[in-house]
Amino acid sequence: MFTILFDHASELFSGLGYTLGASFIALIGSLVLGTLFALMEIGQHKWVRVIGRAYVEVVRNIPLLVITMGFYVIVPMFIVQVDGFTAGTIGLTIYTSAFIAETIRSGIQSVSSGQMEGARSVGLTYYQAMFHIIFPQAIKIVIPPLGNQFINLVKNSSILAFVAGFDLMYQGKIIANSTFNTFDTYLAVGLLYLIVTMPLSYLMRFLEKKWKTA
Amino acid sequence: MQNFIDAYSAINLRYLFEGLWITTEVSVVSIFFSFIIGTLMGVARYVNIKYFSAIIGFIIDLIRNLPLLLILFFTYFALPNIGVRLAVIPASIVAMTVFESAMLAEIIRSGINAVPVGQMEAARSNGLTYVQAMTVVILPQAFKAMIPALVSQFISLVKDTSLATIILLPELTYHAQIIYGQNVNYTIPMFVALAVLYFVFNYALSLISRVIDRRMSRTRA
Numbered sequence: 001m002f003t004i005l006f007d008h009a010s011e012l013f014s015g016l017g018y019t020l021g022a023s024f025i026a027l028i029g030s031l032v033l034g035t036l037f038a039l040m041e042i043g044q045h046k047w048v049r050v051i052g053r054a055y056v057e058v059v060r061n062i063p064l065l066v067i068t069m070g071f072y073v074i075v076p077m078f079i080v081q082v083d084g085f086t087a088g089t090i091g092l093t094i095y096t097s098a099f100i101a102e103t104i105r106s107g108i109q110s111v112s113s114g115q116m117e118g119a120r121s122v123g124l125t126y127y128q129a130m131f132h133i134i135f136p137q138a139i140k141i142v143i144p145p146l147g148n149q150f151i152n153l154v155k156n157s158s159i160l161a162f163v164a165g166f167d168l169m170y171q172g173k174i175i176a177n178s179t180f181n182t183f184d185t186y187l188a189v190g191l192l193y194l195i196v197t198m199p200l201s202y203l204m205r206f207l208e209k210k211w212k213t214a
Numbered sequence: 215m216q217n218f219i220d221a222y223s224a225i226n227l228r229y230l231f232e233g234l235w236i237t238t239e240v241s242v243v244s245i246f247f248s249f250i251i252g253t254l255m256g257v258a259r260y261v262n263i264k265y266f267s268a269i270i271g272f273i274i275d276l277i278r279n280l281p282l283l284l285i286l287f288f289t290y291f292a293l294p295n296i297g298v299r300l301a302v303i304p305a306s307i308v309a310m311t312v313f314e315s316a317m318l319a320e321i322i323r324s325g326i327n328a329v330p331v332g333q334m335e336a337a338r339s340n341g342l343t344y345v346q347a348m349t350v351v352i353l354p355q356a357f358k359a360m361i362p363a364l365v366s367q368f369i370s371l372v373k374d375t376s377l378a379t380i381i382l383l384p385e386l387t388y389h390a391q392i393i394y395g396q397n398v399n400y401t402i403p404m405f406v407a408l409a410v411l412y413f414v415f416n417y418a419l420s421l422i423s424r425v426i427d428r429r430m431s432r433t434r435a
Contacts, residue, residue: 158283190280
């Protein structure tokens with residue numbers, strides 16, 4: 001395993017770089033999209049709520065692979081060529097945004113409704129109350145599950161291997177094919193994934209416990 | 215429009231549903247084994263036997279933090295390297311089971327944690343052994359409370375079987391790829407069909423779980 005790890009260090013670490021890059025971009029993108037759809041889901045107009053809900057339910061129930069491949073295969077037919085990395089990252093963003101929307105929605109709803117009523121009754125508008133009163137309280141509740149979503153993102157970014165996205169999994173596949181040493185290669189790839197995901201998952205578990213008692 | 219009509223010919227639809235059937239089969243078999251293994255591991259982690267629980271816990275964490283795709287690659291491409299050769303369907307089932315067992319173990323452990331401690335104490339003081347109390351009193355209550363989490367895990371398993379396309383498991387996504395591989399005009403109809411089939415299948419599951427959960431909470435109250 002270590003010979004593979006050392007001999008192919010440059011490919012593996014560049015793969016890890018792409019994996020982390022895709023995960024970060026997708027995290028930021030899906031945070032924006034997810035917050036938007038979470039706000040829609042608890043919005044004041046019925047149709048806005050319906051659209052938000054529909055988006056989340058539809059995206060959550062379709063495999064990431066179908067979303068990503070759909071993007072990778074269909075978009076070039078009409079609009080513009082997309083490379084694997086872009087298609088993969090966009091697929092990840094869309095998929096994860098539905099889960100993040102759910103996380104944020106339940107975080108916001110777990111802030112007691114008296115907070116909103118109190119804020120509104122001292123004269124804040126709905127949006128002021130949302131941003132100054134509700135969000136800051138919801139963030140603590142939401143951070144551990146968001147961290148877990150990021151871990152999922154790192155794992156799910158292996159989907160890039162399907163669309164030639166140069167990520168860790170893709171590099172692993174190439175190394176395995178050239179050295180025929182599949183066993184050691186995939187062990188090495190697994191080790192690199194774990195180096196990223198394990199500490200994060202322990203950190204999130206720690207935060208969850210710490211903030212629950214606070 | 216013509217593309218859609220042509221793409222959804224009886225033969226193609228039948229082929230898609232055959233894929234959906236494989237998806238269902240692999241998912242159901244995997245969830246069945248994962249449930250058993252996951253329960254054992256979840257309980258093992260819960261009971262806190264020195265070293266043993268810690269080791270089981272560490273294994274669970276390891277598996278949970280790896281991509282399923284990697285586990286799939288490992289069972290299908292890496293194991294033959296050390297002499298274990300599995301056909302496509304068994305390899306898919308093994309990979310899914312390994313991954314899902316770890317996921318379910320965590321769900322089951324937190325389900326057991328959510329059962330009030332008094333239940334165990336009361337069961338023990340009534341003369342049940344630890345194992346009896348666990349199997350007759352604690353686990354049934356834990357499972358009831360876990361139904362939504364278990365179903366959503368099953369939904370993600372159904373979605374994840376699509377990853378096995380990469381080892382050519384003849385499931386839904388793979389069959390759709392074969393169809394649009396033969397005729398580019400069928401690409402969009404096939405992706406629409408995939409989205410609809412997966413959505414209907416999974417959304418129906420989540421509706422069922424909601425109904426069961428509502429019934430259960432009524433009987434609990």
